[in-house]
Amino acid sequence: MKVLVPVKRVVDYNVKVRVKADNSGVELANVKMSMNPFDEIAVEEAVRLKEAGTATEVVVVSIGPKQAQETIRTGLAMGGDRGILVEYDAETEPLAVAKLLKAIAAEENPDLVVLGKQAIDDDCSQTGQMLAQLLGWSQGTFASKVTPGDGTVDVTREIDGGLETIQLKMPAVVTADLRLNEPRYASLPNIMKAKKKEIAMKTPADYGVDMTPRLSTERVEEPPERQAGVMVESVSDLVAALKEKGAL
Amino acid sequence: MDRIVNRRDLAFQLYEVLDAEALTSYPRFADHGRDTFDAVIDTAERLALDKFAPHAAKADAEEPRFDGQRVHMIPEIGQALDAYVAAGFMAAHRDEADGGMALPWTIAQACAALFTGANASTTAYPFLTIAAANLLSVHGNRDQRSRYLQPMLEGRFFGTMCLSEPQAGSSLGDIRTRAEPMGAGRYRLKGAKMWISGGDHELSETIVHLVLARLPDAPPGVKGISLFIVPKHHVDDAGQVGARNDVALAGLNHKMGYRGTTNCLLNFGERDGAVGELVGEPHKGLSYMFHMMNEARVGVGLGATMMGYAGYLYSLDYARNRPQGRRPDQKDPASPPVAIIEHADVRRMLMQQKVYVEGALALTLHCARLIDQRDQTEDAEARAALVRLLDILTPIAKAWPSEYCLDANRLAIQVLGGYGYTRDYPVERLYRDNRLNPIHEGTNGIQGLDLLGRKAMIDGGAAFKALMAEIEATLAAAEAVHAVAPLRNALARLARRAALITADLGRLAAGGDVATALANSTPYLDMMGHTVIGWMWLRQALVAAAALDAGPAAGDRAFYEGKLAAARFFAAQEIPRADAQAAILESHDRSALDIDDAGF
Numbered sequence: 092m093k094v095l096v097p098v099k100r101v102v103d104y105n106v107k108v109r110v111k112a113d114n115s116g117v118e119l120a121n122v123k124m125s126m127n128p129f130d131e132i133a134v135e136e137a138v139r140l141k142e143a144g145t146a147t148e149v150v151v152v153s154i155g156p157k158q159a160q161e162t163i164r165t166g167l168a169m170g171g172d173r174g175i176l177v178e179y180d181a182e183t184e185p186l187a188v189a190k191l192l193k194a195i196a197a198e199e200n201p202d203l204v205v206l207g208k209q210a211i212d213d214d215c216s217q218t219g220q221m222l223a224q225l226l227g228w229s230q231g232t233f234a235s236k237v238t239p240g241d242g243t244v245d246v247t248r249e250i251d252g253g254l255e256t257i258q259l260k261m262p263a264v265v266t267a268d269l270r271l272n273e274p275r276y277a278s279l280p281n282i283m284k285a286k287k288k289e290i291a292m293k294t295p296a297d298y299g300v301d302m303t304p305r306l307s308t309e310r311v312e313e314p315p316e317r318q319a320g321v322m323v324e325s326v327s328d329l330v331a332a333l334k335e336k337g338a339l
Numbered sequence: 340m341d342r343i344v345n346r347r348d349l350a351f352q353l354y355e356v357l358d359a360e361a362l363t364s365y366p367r368f369a370d371h372g373r374d375t376f377d378a379v380i381d382t383a384e385r386l387a388l389d390k391f392a393p394h395a396a397k398a399d400a401e402e403p404r405f406d407g408q409r410v411h412m413i414p415e416i417g418q419a420l421d422a423y424v425a426a427g428f429m430a431a432h433r434d435e436a437d438g439g440m441a442l443p444w445t446i447a448q449a450c451a452a453l454f455t456g457a458n459a460s461t462t463a464y465p466f467l468t469i470a471a472a473n474l475l476s477v478h479g480n481r482d483q484r485s486r487y488l489q490p491m492l493e494g495r496f497f498g499t500m501c502l503s504e505p506q507a508g509s510s511l512g513d514i515r516t517r518a519e520p521m522g523a524g525r526y527r528l529k530g531a532k533m534w535i536s537g538g539d540h541e542l543s544e545t546i547v548h549l550v551l552a553r554l555p556d557a558p559p560g561v562k563g564i565s566l567f568i569v570p571k572h573h574v575d576d577a578g579q580v581g582a583r584n585d586v587a588l589a590g591l592n593h594k595m596g597y598r599g600t601t602n603c604l605l606n607f608g609e610r611d612g613a614v615g616e617l618v619g620e621p622h623k624g625l626s627y628m629f630h631m632m633n634e635a636r637v638g639v640g641l642g643a644t645m646m647g648y649a650g651y652l653y654s655l656d657y658a659r660n661r662p663q664g665r666r667p668d669q670k671d672p673a674s675p676p677v678a679i680i681e682h683a684d685v686r687r688m689l690m691q692q693k694v695y696v697e698g699a700l701a702l703t704l705h706c707a708r709l710i711d712q713r714d715q716t717e718d719a720e721a722r723a724a725l726v727r728l729l730d731i732l733t734p735i736a737k738a739w740p741s742e743y744c745l746d747a748n749r750l751a752i753q754v755l756g757g758y759g760y761t762r763d764y765p766v767e768r769l770y771r772d773n774r775l776n777p778i779h780e781g782t783n784g785i786q787g788l789d790l791l792g793r794k795a796m797i798d799g800g801a802a803f804k805a806l807m808a809e810i811e812a813t814l815a816a817a818e819a820v821h822a823v824a825p826l827r828n829a830l831a832r833l834a835r836r837a838a839l840i841t842a843d844l845g846r847l848a849a850g851g852d853v854a855t856a857l858a859n860s861t862p863y864l865d866m867m868g869h870t871v872i873g874w875m876w877l878r879q880a881l882v883a884a885a886a887l888d889a890g891p892a893a894g895d896r897a898f899y900e901g902k903l904a905a906a907r908f909f910a911a912q913e914i915p916r917a918d919a920q921a922a923i924l925e926s927h928d929r930s931a932l933d934i935d936d937a938g939f
Contacts, residue, residue, distance in 0.1 A: 286374070
């Protein structure tokens with residue numbers, strides 16, 4: 092079984108993001124970048140499938156600038172076998188990424204595509220769903236447990252009411268939720284091994300995908316500052332205050 | 340916000356000032372590149388933030404305790420160290436055949452810095468183990484390396500250094516622990532060892548104590564000290580861990596800081612003697628120990644730097660976000676308060692911390708880079724020159740950061756005011772942790788004696804001259820660079836004065852008045868420290884000035900200009916401190932010597 096894991100290079104989760112002075116976006120100069128945490132969970136799951144003997148090959152894919160190679164290397168140091176980078180410098184949108192991944196899936200023929208449920212930069216949560224639709228494959232989103240069977244995969248999903256387990260026919264697309272696993276650290280010996288693994292360099296043109304954005308960003312602003320609250324003495328005071336604010 | 344170190348600064352120090360990438364031209368590091376260095380540092384930072392930092396305050400509040408049988412500590416320490424070992428940090432700088440990744444010492448030290456900055460007391464366990472392992476890899480025999488060193492590199496055994504005794508610490512010539520031969524290359528040890536960090540715990544399968552003791556025929560003093568491996572449990576010929584050896588924990592010391600690290604009084608041979616094996620030749624133990632000690636001293640300086648650095652970053656972030664008071668020109672009491680970073684005296688405290696921690700980081704990483712060069716250089720003469728330079732820099736790299744980065748912690752508390760004095764904020768703990776560093780691995784008083792009494796004078800002052808030649812070379816490179824002129828000029832003057840003072844104190848000692856010369860060894864260490872750190876700032880300023888000339892990348896301008904501003908501050912406010920020490924040294928003051936004991 093072959094597993095394809097798309098990963099995105101995003102602002103590191105420890106960084107406090109700042110809006111650019113001209114309100115055109117967030118400041119990326121001199122900001123630490125790393126793999127989207129949900130994608131790390133996806134890599135971990137794929138590597139565990141390989142360690143369990145279920146998966147035979149784990150291919151890590153990224154679409155982004157040249158530096159996204161480092162993100163792929165992290166995936167390879169965690170246990171991925173080889174990488175594909177589709178080099179593209181401008182901002183990516185889920186639809187274009189899904190189209191590229193569809194083209195890559197057509198070449199690679201994976202049994203499973205595992206990716207993060209969303210990226211922590213734009214929080215879209217669309218790529219996995221769009222990819223499944225474009226491929227015409229089954230999808231199991233927000234997975235907290237993945238159990239492959241014979242030509243099928245059981246996916247436990249986190250839904251509003253609790254957990255739901257569905258069985259998908261493979262090939263399938265699975266998006267990873269936070270509780271699927273705890274990703275490993277790229278160990279030092281594996282960082283050295285990853286250096287020798289192959290990363291194929293591609294461009295969107297190689298796949299005939301038009302990356303032109305369908306959306307335009309008007310302005311990016313800080314969230315409004317939170318107003319100070321007031322302490323109330325009793326429930327009736329609270330009700331009165333809520334009525335006064337028009338909340339009740 | 341970076342919490343442990345400014346990663347931009349770390350990259351600046353490693354790649355722009357020290358050109359760490361050039362290390363890959365040595366065959367041993369040929370498989371490496373900036374990509375692997377950065378990937379390793381990323382893993383270290385992440386592990387430090389995820390597994391080390393979160394329990395630093397808890398380990399301080401709930402220090403290990405001894406129930407008479409075993410030591411109990413919070414489980415997070417063991418979990419962090421398991422992750423540290425699993426990621427491969429224990430053996431990182433070792434060859435791939437030993438399970439390592441042949442990482443340069445410079446990069447390994449940068450990683451160690453991140454762990455110490457996150458949580459010094461948990462990091463102490465691997466710090467000691469790596470130091471003990473380095474010693475065994477050089478001086479242990481093949482059997483000892485396979486039975487003890489290999490399990491240490493795998494993180495199964497931890498290590499300690501047992502030098503001090505209750506009655507003898509700085510004066511190791513007076514130790515009393517005895518080792519009696521029992522045949523078959525084994526010895527029975529009896530004696531008490533004090534201040535043993537990591538001396539007992541349940542974190543590893545066993546603990547490998549490296550113990551200084553005297554053989555029955557030993558000459559008196561430091562020439563009669565041998566080094567022994569004494570494990571907490573017997574380790575058989577196949578390397579299997581067996582029953583307890585006769586090593587008993589007499590008690591834990593209750594310390595001001597570093598409270599997550601057990602610190603022990605150990606009794607060797609309460610019953611029939613603790614079984615140990617000799618390392619190397621008899622009576623040479625101290626020189627083996629010092630082989631390790633020099634690197635450990637630079638490591639102490641780096642650790643002190645990182646505790647200062649963590650406090651600096653915390654107080655900087657606080658100053659940017661804490662609104663209080665108004666600028667002098669804001670007369671309207673209804674106007675909104677400003678962040679305290681806008682107040683002049685807060686800026687001074689932040690700048691002072693910046694020049695201390697970034698200057699100390701430059702020096703300690705510079706020493707690590709010299710250690711790499713020393714170990715990889717084939718040419719005997721070049722190697723000897725590097726050894727000389729490291730010899731004279733080591734007491735400075737240990738003492739200066741442990742004095743001034745501790746002072747940085749004091750200033751971080753001050754920036755936070757009353758909040759800084761409470762245990763709700765980490766800066767008071769950083770101060771308490773860092774307060775160890777002027778004391779251990781040779782007190783700073785010992786470092787002063789080592790620098791003035793030995794390193795600066797030995798071989799006709801060869802090491803001192805080598806250091807001055809290095810400083811002169813940087814001064815020459817700075818000759819035509821207008822942006823660094825204030826520091827260049829101030830440092831040139833100070834360096835000349837330091838050279839005259841060194842010659843003068845040398846004459847004083849040679850003339851028989853050793854006491855007066857050595858009475859001022861601490862001001863000497865201080866003056867030389869500021870000279871060397873001034874040199875480190877000039878090196879940084881030169882790189883920053885060149886980067887600004889070349890046109891920096893977007894977002895880098897403020898960083899480089901910050902380096903130049905810090906260099907100007909060092910010239911204006913720190914060099915005069917060294918001048919004050921110089922004036923003391925020139926006066927040959929003996930008032931502390933001359934006062935009668937009864938006069939205190």
